[in-house]
Amino acid sequence: MSELDKAIEQLRACRPIPEPQVRELCHKARELLIEEGNVVGVDAPVTICGDIHGQFHDLMELFRVGGDVPDTNYLFMGDFVDRGFYSLESFLLLLCLKVRYPDRITLIRGNHESRQITTVYGFYDECLRKYGSANVWRYCCEVFDYLALGALVTGAASNLPPSSAPFADPATAANMASDTSDVEIEILNSAGQITNRFPRQRRSPHQPQQQAPQPNSQPSSSSQDADVDDAPPPDSQATLSPSPSQSQGTNQLPSQTGAPGTSASSGARSQNDGGAILCVHGGLSPLIDTLDKIRLLDRKQEVPHEGAMCDLLWSDPDEIDGWGLSPRGAGFLFGSDIVKCFNHKNGLSMVARAHQLVMEGFKEMFEAEVVTVWSAPNYCYRCGNVAAILELGEDGSGGGYVPKSNGDVGRSLGLGGWEGPVNGEMRRMGGPGRRYRVFEAAPQDSRGMPAKKPVADYFL
Amino acid sequence: MSELARSFAAQKLADLPKEPPQPLPATPEDREDEYSSESSLSSTGTVLPSPSQHLVPAPPVQWTKYFAQELFLQHKLPSADEAKYHVYLTQPANLKSPLFVCHHGAGASGMSFAPFALSLRAALPSAGILSIEARQHGSSILNPDGDTVNDFSIAVLRDDLANMITLVRERLGWSSLPPIILVGHSLGGAVAVELAQKGILGTSLLGYVVIDVVEGSAIEALKYMQGILSSRPSSFLTLESAIDWHLRSRNLRNRESAAVSVPSLLRRTADGKWAWATDLAITQPFWEGWFQGMSQKFLSAKGAKLLILAGTDRLDKDLMIGQMQGKFQLQVVPEAGHFVQEDAPEKTAEMVVEFFKRNDRSALVLPPKVSDLIAQGKKV
Secondary structure: OOHHHHHHHHHHOOOOOOHHHHHHHHHHHHHHHOOOOOEEEEEOOEEEEOEOOOOHHHHHHHHHHHOOOOOEOEEEOOOOOOOOOOHHHHHHHHHHHHHHOOOOEEEEOOOOOOHHHHHHHOHHHHHHHHHOOOHHHHHHHHHHOOOEOEEEEEOEOOOEOOOOOOEOOHHHHHHOOOOHHHEEEEEEOOOOOEEEEEEOOOOOOOOOHHHOOOOOOOOOHHHOOOOHHHOOOHHHHHHHOOOHHHHHHHOOOOOOOOOOOEOOOOOOOOOOOOOEEEEEOOOOOOOOOOHHHHHOOOOOOOOOOOOHHHHHHHOEEOOOOOEEEOOOOOOEEEOHHHHHHHHHHHOEEEEEEOOOOOOOOEEEEOOOOEEEEEOOOOHHHOOOOOEEEEEEOEOOOOOOOOOOOOOOOOHHHOHHHHOOHHHHHHOOOOOOOEEEEEEOOOOOOOOOOOOOOOOOOOOO | OOHHHHHHHHHHHHHOOOOOOOOOOOOHHHOOOEOOOHHHHHHHOOOOOOHHHOOOOOOOOOHHHOOOEEEEEEEEOOOOOEEEEEEEEEOOOOOOOOEEEEEOOOOOOHHHHHHHHHHHHHHOOOOEEEEEEOEOOOEEEEOOOOOEOOOOOHHHHHHHHHHHHHHHHHHHOOOOOOOEEEEEEOHHHHHHHHHHHHOOOHHHEEEEEEEOOOHHHHHHHHHHHHHHHHOOOOEEOOHHHHHHHHHHOOOOOOHHHHHHHHHHHEEEOOOOOEEEOOOHHHHHHHHHHHHOOHHHHHHHOOOEEEEEEOOHHHOOHHHHHHHHOOOOEEEEOOOOOOOHHHHOHHHHHHHHHHHHHHHOHHHOOOOOOHHHHHHOOOOO
16 A cells, blocks of 8 residues: 555544655645646536535545545535644645545635635644644645636536436425436435436526526425425434445446546546536636636735635625625625626636535525535534535536537627526526535534633623 | 732832822813814823833823823713713814724723724824723713713613714714724624614714624623622722733733723722722623624624634634625734734734725725626627
8 A cells, every 4th residue: 555545544534644744745736736727627527515624524424425536526616724623634635635536636725725814714723733833734835825726627417317316205206307307406415315306497487486496495495395304304314324335326327427426437528518617716806707817827826815816716706786895805796797797708607616605505696607515514513504515417418408608599699688588598508417415514523622712701 | 021020010019109190081070171182292292111111100191192182072861861971082184084983892991992093093094083982981971860870781882882973073063974984892892783783874884893702702701701800809009000910811911002091991099099990790780782692783784894803713603604604804813812902903903994995985996897898888
């Protein structure tokens, strides 16, 4: 077994590796990352993950739910560190996996991958506590500077291949379309059972929005008419849950392409004809109107306080028109007009991003032109949210899906058409087939957690 | 200096002849309404003792180093109670320049923002700063019989703050309110949030800054507060020993700030000692009401929001979610204690000024909307 494999094994057990080994790992990682462009090209199938924030045990749960590396391809959209108690183990494990399987895992930078932020929000203190010096923190920060700013996923299937995963609730199953050839969105729980499924909408003016998946579709919210109480409580679900290999198996396709998110096939197309997905930690920037402008940035630096690089890592989508000031103090708010324009111009079907806590684990906005994926369940051990990962399948059989690209449908409508019903027509195609796996926090192992801080002395 | 040396020094001080430093801005009765102009500053310039000299009782630090004027504002409340508010003020350069309205925490005083005010003005010379004093903290509220009114509910504290802003405007003859940033420390944060949420200041309110108070952790800490209060010395022999106690107990961590703010917390008693000016025990029934629901108000009120904390672990669930959803700006000053603006006045001022500049509507230019570009016939 190689040194690297040993390190992976040790980190999987949530035990830090020795400082010299971290140094070497970081050195190798930098050599690898320096070769990546600011926008890394990634072929579907891939599983997209949001913030982790040092919640190591939940990262293990994520791998259990989504499949292990290298069986599943992963794209992590940053914020690996801070807040949780195991930032070090989480980040080093991901970094080891990156070095070991460079084509299977993609890491891009979040706003917490920064010297300034990590000194305040925990990662620096954790390194100091675990190694007695700041060296490891310094090595990691050097790696942060080399992380890509975004990723472009191409070759994603427009429809989800039919899966034989069981339904969590048979009553829901009865309500759902039996025709599985045209599934746009499928939501699964951590036991690998389908909790919801949405066929691709043929939106017409008469079809009210409620038919479409709610923008912030909670796994159970759309099936409220079904008897939710039938769903087994989390405990019994856990006992019902198949082992990771089984859950992979249940998703196996009849074809050879493999389940979405798995790497059974690697012959993905690389062109944008299906509408690529841009993955970035925060969002868009007023200084960036084309992907090429991201590619031209000099990223090998600490995250600046303003400018395009800062915005990509800090901005948030919001229900506004145009741009807004971000309440965070960095980055911008951007409205649906901005995203639609950007996606259209760049041949994108969707922007996937993280950065914002979503209680339901994921949230689609602006007719699915933007999705937020959040992968830290019960964030900071107190927020009570669930987490999600997004699986995109490989485009092998995406029949019936008219690719959206430059010069395509809707172009001729002119640009006045972003508002009003006409545009609903233009946007009817929506994004790629999306399978969300929602999961809860792993049972907490309290070892290694710092003792609760004493309350402040004086607080009036 | 070691703990031992400090306590030794304190003892030494106690033994020194009690040559009383002149009482500071002592009781309101001693002072007339006065307008000190900037030019009078030079005559009252005071020298702070350097750490090595601090065995010598310090000359009292005057508010005049930090603010241009103090005002006493008489006001009859709807309850028929008579208010005599006390505030420190440096006017903004004009009514387009921002006014930072500061509200101290319980048991503190308007001087809690004194070094902060200096740093703020250094960074933003056109800014005005109004540091108010709450009832029983420098302002007094008397009922028609002349007795002190002991109502400290959040609503009356909020109205006091609103009244003081209005009265200052009237006194100075401002035609309108300048853009206002509320800055509240601890209880003051709760009052600021309450005022922001009520929308009393209308569009004049640009934003609000809350310093080191979060509903969850504050309410959790309340049960220890009685113990903490009862373990404080009830009086000090000298002002210097009071300053020293604040530093030794780590309540305050910046000698310059402590030298300014601590004397304002104390009043001379008949036997020549220095006792607390504010009886916090009588405010106890109101404590929970100060902080209850504060996180939701903080998140839902209109205006830009900045939370400055001494430690990240002070966020409660609501604010943790709010922060991670990008609803407000959080700044952490790990080197500071609870009195962030006193322990790190420059850094706090820098954060607040940056916050203002970012949210300054007069300077704000956002990139155009897509629809506007289209209207202009531009290709997007």
